[in-house]
Amino acid sequence: MVNVGEFDQNDKKYFYLNVIHIKLAARFVVALQCIIVIINLIYSMTRTSTIMLYSWVISTFALGLIGSLIYGVYKEKRHFVIPYLIYQISSICLTILIFFVFTIGASLSHSMLSTLAYDFGAIDVKQPIDDLNKELHTFTIVTIILIAMAFIYQLFSFHVIYEFQKFLKNRESNFDFPATSEMDMSIA
16 A cells, blocks of 8 residues: 555544554553563462462563564564564453353352462452352452453553554555655755
């Protein structure tokens, strides 16, 4: 796609939700991703060794992926944001799968819910059954809300980075060079 008109990076179509420029929105997503990785590492240190190991492995993968995203966003190189877009697509699909597996598992298997509540929520499974049931219900509701929030965030960050990638593609494919041999040296 080659645009023959003049490229205007301040065009309204390059403002996310007509509020913030897409470059700034992409930088906001990068900052959020970095904060999420740090929060995940801190959270993992308060859980079981299995969760901690899992979180550290995921964080090492995230460092490479987010490093590519940081470079792509701050240096405005559209090919470096493609791995993040692919990751977000797979992550969105996985979140949907996790939601269904969790809701089905929580309703059918008390042991699965207890194990997850112990691992992720630090719920004492050896307490009286009435207290345990209250805490398991709370854990289930909070987990479903967190999964929904994660899904919304994933859609948001995918859309922002995708729009940023389209912005860079439009800018790169615009050939707005003067066709005359004279150079305009005026400052205006």
